[in-house]
Amino acid sequence: MTAVRGAEAVVDLTAIADNVAALREHVGGRDVMAVVKADGYGHGIVEAARAARRGGATWLGVAFLEEALALRAAGDRGPILSWLAVPGERYDEALEAGVEVAAYSTAQLDEIAAAGSAGRPVAVQLKLDSGLGRGGAQPAEWERMVAAAVRHEAAGRVEVTGLWSHLACSDEPAHPSIAEQSAAFDAAVQSASDAGLEPRHLHLANSGAVLRQPDTWHTLVRPGIAVYGVSPFADGSNPVPLRPAMTLRAQVALVKDVPAGQGVSYGLTYRTEAATRLALVPLGYGDGVPRHASNRGPVLVGGRRHRVAGRVCMDQFVVDIGDTEVRAGDPVVLFGDPSRGEPSAHDWAQAAETIGYEIVTRVGARVPRLHIGAAGS
Numbered sequence: 001m002t003a004v005r006g007a008e009a010v011v012d013l014t015a016i017a018d019n020v021a022a023l024r025e026h027v028g029g030r031d032v033m034a035v036v037k038a039d040g041y042g043h044g045i046v047e048a049a050r051a052a053r054r055g056g057a058t059w060l061g062v063a064f065l066e067e068a069l070a071l072r073a074a075g076d077r078g079p080i081l082s083w084l085a086v087p088g089e090r091y092d093e094a095l096e097a098g099v100e101v102a103a104y105s106t107a108q109l110d111e112i113a114a115a116g117s118a119g120r121p122v123a124v125q126l127k128l129d130s131g132l133g134r135g136g137a138q139p140a141e142w143e144r145m146v147a148a149a150v151r152h153e154a155a156g157r158v159e160v161t162g163l164w165s166h167l168a169c170s171d172e173p174a175h176p177s178i179a180e181q182s183a184a185f186d187a188a189v190q191s192a193s194d195a196g197l198e199p200r201h202l203h204l205a206n207s208g209a210v211l212r213q214p215d216t217w218h219t220l221v222r223p224g225i226a227v228y229g230v231s232p233f234a235d236g237s238n239p240v241p242l243r244p245a246m247t248l249r250a251q252v253a254l255v256k257d258v259p260a261g262q263g264v265s266y267g268l269t270y271r272t273e274a275a276t277r278l279a280l281v282p283l284g285y286g287d288g289v290p291r292h293a294s295n296r297g298p299v300l301v302g303g304r305r306h307r308v309a310g311r312v313c314m315d316q317f318v319v320d321i322g323d324t325e326v327r328a329g330d331p332v333v334l335f336g337d338p339s340r341g342e343p344s345a346h347d348w349a350q351a352a353e354t355i356g357y358e359i360v361t362r363v364g365a366r367v368p369r370l371h372i373g374a375a376g377s
């Protein structure tokens with residue numbers, strides 16, 4: 001595949017397994033739900049899930065039922081929660097596949113219950129909107145949804161296995177909203193308990209909170225980006241030693257000499273200051289390299305850090321390598337492991353004014369994934 005495309009995303013499954021193990025230890029052995037939505041944040045959902053299980057993830061989390069069913073089709077038999085549905089969702093298929101689903105409203109819970117039957121309940125986890133203002137039931141609706149859950153449980157149509165919510169600012173440690181959302185969640189758990197619901201799983205923490213907010217851990221944590229070794233924080237820090245799982249690299253397609261004053265790439269936004277050499281890299285925004293990182297994105301080539309020269313194109317970009325020893329066919333790394341001197345996904349996020357999540361997740365389907373490491377079989 002490398003020979004065909006000249007570029008690949010190398011995914012180290014040992015890093016994923018080790019990261020999950022490190023996170024699990026960090027949260028004192030609580031259950032870990034490794035989030036593998038969006039093709040495992042671009043790393044390959046099936047491979048990432050297998051590696052996460054090997055590292056000790058008792059749960060897998062996905063956004064869509066299709067993702068959960070893909071995991072089942074690949075042989076995964078462990079607990080999976082799928083949390084984003086639209087009306088008409090095939091809850092019968094979730095039930096058949098043993099995939100747990102989320103209820104965001106009383107109406108949705110009724111729809112879920114309709115797929116269950118006395119003695120064959122659908123496992124459902126009730127979601128509170130504790131302040132993110134995205135999915136989940138508002139506190140004002142919570143009591144009604146809980147009452148409906150109690151009714152459907154008594155009829156044997158659903159089994160409430162969890163209560164959960166999602167944080168707005170876990171990437172900003174000690175942001176006041178974290179305590180406010182925690183308090184709202186605690187109150188919702190209490191009112192569910194008063195109504196007679198005592199589900200086994202209570203969960204709130206995504207990566208930022210898993211790493212820095214122990215009071216949010218409850219019985220289960222839901223790390224996503226940390227599983228892949230990318231920091232959720234704006235400063236790129238990682239209080240738990242994690243290894244980046246993905247390395248995005250390519251082979252230099254062409255090296256050539258150019259004179260001073262040579263314009264480079266569409267719009268001629270870069271001009272060489274002196275006679276120099278340019279290296280052509282066969283990756284572009286069609287592969288997920290952000291065009292917004294034009295003239296900024298860092299690469300490691302010929303043992304040195306350089307920046308993208310000019311605009312990132314659909315299939316390619318150019319690097320002004322000066323006197324760095326580089327030949328066509330040499331490797332160029334866009335991001336990988338900074339401990340090997342490579343730029344990080346976080347560095348690219350800064351260059352593109354986005355977050356590391358987007359950098360790894362948007363690596364395009366045209367880039368072959370090469371899975372390496374102990375969990376690869």
Ligand SMILES: *Cc1c(COP(=O)(O)O)cnc(C)c1O
Pocket residue numbers: 035037083166205206207208222223224225226232
């Ligand atoms: C994506 C997602 C997560 C994981 O978030 P990270 O910040 O990547 O750890 C956890 N929970 C929900 C509901 C999500 O949508």
